[in-house]
Amino acid sequence: MPPEGADESGAQASGAAGAAASELYSAKPCPICSRPSVKRYHPFCSRRCADVDLHRWLSGSYAIAGREEEDEDGEGQGGETR
Numbered sequence: 001m002p003p004e005g006a007d008e009s010g011a012q013a014s015g016a017a018g019a020a021a022s023e024l025y026s027a028k029p030c031p032i033c034s035r036p037s038v039k040r041y042h043p044f045c046s047r048r049c050a051d052v053d054l055h056r057w058l059s060g061s062y063a064i065a066g067r068e069e070e071d072e073d074g075e076g077q078g079g080e081t082r
C-alpha cells in the first residue's frame with residue numbers, strides 16, 4: 001500500500017505550442033500595408049487594416065452582385081467562409 005495517493009500522473013500538458021508565440025503570426029505581411037500580420041487580426045496587422053479590407057470586399061461584392069454571370073473564378077459562390 002502506498003503511503004499517499006499516486007501523485008505522478010496527469011502531468012501531460014500538450015506543450016510545445018506557444019513557447020515562442022509572439023504577436024506575429026504568419027510570414028505573410030498585411031495585404032493592406034505590408035506590415036507583419038498579427039494573429040489576432042490575421043491576416044492583417046491591425047483591426048484598422050482588417051476593416052479596410054472588409055470595406056473593399058463588401059464594395060466589390062456589391063458591385064459584382066449586380067451582375068453575376070460568366071467568369072466565376074470558382075470562389076465566388078458558396079466559397080464564403082463565415
Ligand SMILES: [Zn+2]
Pocket residue numbers: 030031032033034035044045046049
Ligand atoms: Zn496593415
